[in-house]
Amino acid sequence: MKGNNFDVWKDWKWHLKNSVKSIKQAEVLTGIKFPPEHRKRLQETMEKFPMSVTPYYLSLIKVEDYESDPIYKQAFPDARELIIEDFEMSDPLSEDSDSPIHCITHRYPDRVLFHISNTCSMYCRHCTRKRKVGDQDSIPCKSELQAAIDYIAEHHEVRDVLLSGGDPFMLSDELIDWILGSLRSIEHVEVIRIGTRMPVVLPYRITDNLVKILKKHHPVWLNTHFNHPREVTSSSKQALSLLADAGIPLGNQTVLLSGINDCPIIMKSLVHKLVMNRVRPYYIYQCDLSEGLSHFRTPVSRGIEIMESMIGHTSGFAVPRYVVDAPGGGGKIPVMPNYIVSWAPKKVVLRNYEGVITAYREPDNYSFGKCELECDTCHLQLDTSDSDESKAVGIMKIISEYEDDISLIPENNSRMERRDSDDDES
Numbered sequence: 001m002k003g004n005n006f007d008v009w010k011d012w013k014w015h016l017k018n019s020v021k022s023i024k025q026a027e028v029l030t031g032i033k034f035p036p037e038h039r040k041r042l043q044e045t046m047e048k049f050p051m052s053v054t055p056y057y058l059s060l061i062k063v064e065d066y067e068s069d070p071i072y073k074q075a076f077p078d079a080r081e082l083i084i085e086d087f088e089m090s091d092p093l094s095e096d097s098d099s100p101i102h103c104i105t106h107r108y109p110d111r112v113l114f115h116i117s118n119t120c121s122m123y124c125r126h127c128t129r130k131r132k133v134g135d136q137d138s139i140p141c142k143s144e145l146q147a148a149i150d151y152i153a154e155h156h157e158v159r160d161v162l163l164s165g166g167d168p169f170m171l172s173d174e175l176i177d178w179i180l181g182s183l184r185s186i187e188h189v190e191v192i193r194i195g196t197r198m199p200v201v202l203p204y205r206i207t208d209n210l211v212k213i214l215k216k217h218h219p220v221w222l223n224t225h226f227n228h229p230r231e232v233t234s235s236s237k238q239a240l241s242l243l244a245d246a247g248i249p250l251g252n253q254t255v256l257l258s259g260i261n262d263c264p265i266i267m268k269s270l271v272h273k274l275v276m277n278r279v280r281p282y283y284i285y286q287c288d289l290s291e292g293l294s295h296f297r298t299p300v301s302r303g304i305e306i307m308e309s310m311i312g313h314t315s316g317f318a319v320p321r322y323v324v325d326a327p328g329g330g331g332k333i334p335v336m337p338n339y340i341v342s343w344a345p346k347k348v349v350l351r352n353y354e355g356v357i358t359a360y361r362e363p364d365n366y367s368f369g370k371c372e373l374e375c376d377t378c379h380l381q382l383d384t385s386d387s388d389e390s391k392a393v394g395i396m397k398i399i400s401e402y403e404d405d406i407s408l409i410p411e412n413n414s415r416m417e418r419r420d421s422d423d424d425e426s
Contacts, residue, residue: 009056012205016121016170020053026076029055030063045077049130049292052123057201060230070228070260074124081125081292092289093128094329103140103148107329111160114148116140116179118166122201126255126296128288128325129166142175149182152189162193169198169205173213180217192217195253197225199239206239215246223251223282228261229269237277244278251282254320255296256306258287262298264309271310271318281320286335289327300324300335308337312353 008014020026023042027033034042053075060071091097098107105113118139120127140148152158161183168176183189194214198205214220222243226232244250252274254261261267271281284306287297303322310319323332341357342349348360375382409416 010204012121012202012207015054015056015202015204018055019121020055020058021051023051026051026053026058029058030061030066032063032066041079042077045079045081049077049081049125050123051075051077052120054121054202056204056235057122060233068259070230073260074126074227074257075122076125078125078295080295083294084291085294088289088291088294089327090130090291092327093325094327095129098329101148101151102144104151106155106158107331110157111162112152112155112158113162113164114152115165116145116163116168117170119170120165120167121170121198121205124197126257126287126293128290130290130292145179146182149179149186152183153186156188159188159190160193161189161191162195164195167196167198168194169196169210173207173209176210177213177216180213180220184217191219191221193221193223195223195225199224199236199243200226200231203233203235203239206242208242211242211246211248214243214248218247221249221251223253224279225254226252226270226274226279227254227257229266229273232270232273232277240277240279250279252279252320253283253285254281255285255287256298256303256322257296258298260296262302262306264306267306268310268314271314271320275315275318281318283332284320284322286322286324288325303335304337308353311337 020029023034023039023046057071057075061075062069062071066072095105095107095113098105100106103115105115107113152161163179171179180192183192214222224240226236240250254267254270256262261270267284274281284303286300286303287293307319307322322335324335325332339350339352340348341351346362346364348362349357350360351357
C-alpha cells in the first residue's frame with residue numbers, strides 16, 4: 001500500500017469498521033474458495049459462535065495452506081465447536097459465581113479482575129469467555145464501571161487490579177484515561193494490569209496517544225497474548241516497542257493449542273521472539289474446559305514435555321510458567337516437570353535438565369521455630385517500609401553537599417582519644 005491507502009490501513013478504527021464477519025467476505029478478501037459443504041458447516045457454527053476478524057490479522061493467513069495455518073485456525077469457525085462435551089462448561093472458571101458486583105471477579109484475596117469491556121477486535125476461536133462473544137447487550141455503561149470502581153475503593157485489601165474483557169483497548173482513549181485515573185486515585189491500589197490482544201490482532205491500536213495515557217498512570221503492567229511466532233510481525237514489533245519505550249513492563253500469556261503451538265520448536269521460537277521484543281513470557285495456559293474447545297485441547301503431558309524442552313535449554317527469563325486454571329474457580333495451578341528425585345532429613349536429591357542427579361546438603365543448624373504470629377517478639381525485622389536514604393554514610397557522608405563532616409575517623413583512634421583527654425583536662 002502507498003500514500004493515503006497505507007495511512008488508512010494503519011487506522012485502527014478502519015479495521016474495526018471493516019472487520020470480516022461473513023464467510024463470503026472472507027472468501028473475497030483471501031481468495032479462498034470453501035467447498036459448499038464446508039461453507040455450510042462454517043455458517044452453522046457462526047450462528048452459535050460469531051466470527052469477527054480484523055483485516056490486519058486476516059492478511060497474515062497463508063491461503064495456499066489455510067487448513068493448517070495457525071492464524072486461520074484461531075480466527076475462522078470450525079464445525080467441531082458445536083460438539084459440546086458433557087464436561088465442558090459455559091463458565092468453566094466460575095467467574096460469574098465469584099462476581100460480587102457487575103464487572104468484578106474477586107477470587108484472590110488481594111486482587112480483582114475488572115471486566116471493562118465485553119467486545120474484542122477479533123473473536124478468538126479458543127476464547128474461554130465464548131459465552132460473552134458478540135453480546136452487545138452486556139457492554140458495561142459508565143455507571144456500572146463507576147460502581148465497580150467504588151467496590152475496589154471500599155475493599156482495602158485490593159492492591160492489584162487487572163483490567164480485562166473482551167479487550168480493554170476497545171474503549172476510547174478518553175474512557176481508558178478516566179478508568180485508570182479513577183483507579184490510581186485509590187490509595188491502596190498499588191498496581192494496575194491490562195490484558196489485551198491488540199498487539200497481536202490489531203497493533204495499530206497502540207497509538208502514541210494511548211501510550212501517553214498509560215504512561216501517565218504508572219505503575220501500569222500489560223500482558224498480551226501471542227500464540228505463534230508468525231504473529232510477531234513488523235507492525236506488532238512496533239507496537240511492543242512503543243509500549244516498552246514508555247516504561248510499561250510487558251508480559252505474554254500463551255494458550256497451548258492443539259495443531260497450532262503444541263510443539264517444542266514452535267514454543268521456543270515464540271518465547272525467543274518475545275524476549276527479543278522486551279516481552280517476558282508469563283504463562284502457558286492449558287486450554288480451558290469451555291464449550292466447544294475440545295479440538296483445541298492437548299493432554300497436560302504435552303505441556304510438561306514442552307516445559308522440559310525449555311527449562312535449561314534457554315534463558316531462565318524466557319521460560320513461562322505452565323498453569324492449569326482450575327475448573328470451578330480454583331485459580332491458576334502451576335504444573336511443572338518434577339526435579340526432586342528423593343528427599344532425606346539431610347539431603348535433597350535433584351536432577352537437572354540433562355538428567356544429571358545431584359545431592360544438595362541441607363543446613364545442620366537451621367532453626368526457625370514455630371510461628372505463632374507473635375510478631376512483637378519475632379527476631380526478624382518486620383518493618384517493611386522503605387529505607388531512609390537521607391542518612392549519608394561512608395564516603396558519601398563527606399562528599400555530599402548537605403553534610404558538614406570533612407573526615408571519617410575509625411572508632412578507638414588513639415589520636416582522637418588524646419584530643420578528648422586534653423579537652424577534659426582543660
